Amino acid sequence: MELTFLKLLISGGIGLILGIVWLSFFLLEDDEHPEPKSLLFATFVLGLASAWVAIACEQIFAMNSPAWGIADYSRISLVVNSLIEESIKFGVIWIFIRKSRFFDELIDRMIYMITASLGFATMENLLFFLSAAMNMNELVNLALLRFIGATLMHAIASGFLGYFWSRKKIVWGVAGAILIHAGFNEMILKSGPALMPTIFLVVLAFLLFGYFDKLRETT
Numbered sequence: 001m002e003l004t005f006l007k008l009l010i011s012g013g014i015g016l017i018l019g020i021v022w023l024s025f026f027l028l029e030d031d032e033h034p035e036p037k038s039l040l041f042a043t044f045v046l047g048l049a050s051a052w053v054a055i056a057c058e059q060i061f062a063m064n065s066p067a068w069g070i071a072d073y074s075r076i077s078l079v080v081n082s083l084i085e086e087s088i089k090f091g092v093i094w095i096f097i098r099k100s101r102f103f104d105e106l107i108d109r110m111i112y113m114i115t116a117s118l119g120f121a122t123m124e125n126l127l128f129f130l131s132a133a134m135n136m137n138e139l140v141n142l143a144l145l146r147f148i149g150a151t152l153m154h155a156i157a158s159g160f161l162g163y164f165w166s167r168k169k170i171v172w173g174v175a176g177a178i179l180i181h182a183g184f185n186e187m188i189l190k191s192g193p194a195l196m197p198t199i200f201l202v203v204l205a206f207l208l209f210g211y212f213d214k215l216r217e218t219t
Contacts, residue, residue, distance in 0.1 A: 011129035014143045018151050019044070019122035026114050026155060029212045035111060039102055043112050046092045047119020051127075054120070057084045073189060075182070082181035085120070086174060089158050090165075092116045107215040110162035117158035121151045145193050148201070153184045156204045163211040180204060 023044070027034070058081055062072070070076050093112050097103055103112065125146050129139060157177040164173030187197045 010139065012126055014139065015122050015125035015129055018125055018143060018147045019118040021147070022151060022155055023115060023118045026118075026159070027111070029209070029216075030107060030111050032216070033105060035108065036102055039097070039100060040112075040115050043093070043097055043115040044119035044122075046096055047089065047116035047121075048123045049119075050088050050092045050116065051120045051123035054085045054088045055127075057088070075186065078182040078185050079178060082178045082185070083174075085154075086157060086161065086177040086181055089113065089117050089120055089154075090161055090170075090174065090177075105215075106166040106218060107212065109165045110159050110212065110215065113158040113162035113165070114155045117154040118151070121154040124154075125151060148198055149188070149193055150184075152201050152205070153181065153197075156201060156208055157181045159208045159211070160204075163208075163215070166215055 023040075027040070061080055061084065065072070065077060065080075070080075090113070093109075093116055097112050097116075102108070125143075128146070129142070157180040160180060161170075161173035161177040164170065164176060184197055184200060187200060191197070
């Protein structure tokens with residue numbers, strides 16, 4: 001019982017830190033007109049909760065995919081799961097945040113999408129850490145991989161969606177987010193979690209910060 005509680009505490013702490021560090025970094029892009037901390041916190045919590053909705057939808061898909069002739073970890077499976085997750089993260093902002101009076105700048109679409117996505121990734125990390133049997137060294141190593149891997153990927157994919165939303169090209173944004181998400185997961189399956197996926201994310205991160213600059217120039 002004590003070990004279970006300790007693992008929960010450590011896993012939860014590490015999972016939360018990964019999301020908060022990236023969130024703090026991306027929020028530096030909105031330093032001219034920062035968003036209310038209370039709304040950012042609410043968005044992050046909504047992102048946390050939305051992960052459970054995605055899990056339920058993915059489980060339904062997994063139960064039915066054999067009947068549809070879709071193999072686990074196939075390209076179609078990766079695309080469908082990416083569609084589920086990216087659509088749900090977008091839905092959180094569209095339903096709960098879009099009508100806020102603080103949602104008033106083009107760059108806000110990127111900021112709030114990234115915030116929700118990092119809440120989503122935090123819950124994903126927590127569940128991942130809790131489900132894996134590992135010692136402290138293995139947990140730290142996995143956390144580092146998740147930090148520069150899946151956690152960053154979620155932020156980048158949602159950031160791209162937010163940018164294209166600001167350009168009134170939501171369909172392109174959703175498609176781009178799915179492509180990033182599914183492409184990253186396929187690289188993980190084919191080459192492991194280190195070199196190629198990291199290079200992929202670094203290149204996309206540079207593009208994303210360029211998009212931030214473009215939106216700041218229009219405000």
